Amino acid sequence: MTDTNSPTVLPYWHLWTDDGGVSRQTLCSMAPWTLGVLGPNDSPQWNLDLFKDGNSFLTQLPVGWTADWHENHIPKWIYVLRGSWSVESMDGQKQIFGPGEFSFGGDQQCLATASGAKGHLSAQVGAEPCLQLIIQRNDELWRGVRPGFFS
Template identity: 50%
Template sequence: MNHSSTQHKYTQTGHSQDQLAPSLDYWYVWTDQEGVSHQSRRQMQDFQLQSISPPASPQWLGQLKQKGATISFTVMPVGWTGAWHENPKPQWIIPLSGSWFVETMDGQRVEMGVGEISFGADQNTQADAQGRKGHLSGTIGSEPAVLMLVQFEEMPSLE
């Protein structure tokens, strides 16, 4: 996973307001107006230096609030490849172990391992001439891919 930062002075104490404000990269799977799925790199950037629960020392905290979330875990067996499908609802996908891939209708294939976050929002795609709709996903390597899914009833704000 790639973590980048804005330009600020960094101190080792953990208490300066002039530390580097982090950003968090993720893959965004989305549908265009023609119903074709794509993947783009995006960043979460709204991190605030604050205590998560006083009196704990400040840390960089980024929050995306949304009602109606369901958290699920899935284990994809070694060698598993699913059929072409859409994400059933907008969802964050966080690999906990193993590796997996997502291939979108535009032909882009992204391989992700532990901690490489994806946001699946490819609902309402239209089948192409080969019958592909949404995305194809599967495991990579010699161990199962264990994923945590945070699924939403409505599209959350990603900004």
């Protein structure tokens, strides 16, 4: 895995109103990123809590990032903004998601197999870190929903 000591700088333009009522644009960068892991055998990843309520945040998977078998502990939408990542479910299906693609992580309450597989495996793919926007609900509304619920 590559160096995880510092996340990629993520610039954005902030449109705002000054004291005189004039709109202005200022180039800023996202901070502060925190380094964390999903589970005990997982590679570290960078996280940025956008709204300070745990409902929406950015995560950056460094090149070489992997996660052992785990469930999404909270149902969530995962949008890929940059780079790629893969998800392999217990049935052996593996999907790779790139920029502009997204998935719903609703694999709560899986039953472990004899080999210990439970939930899914995930990994960063390619030579560029994977930047993701995560949107989740911290209530029960999305828990256990089946395919087609959002159709």
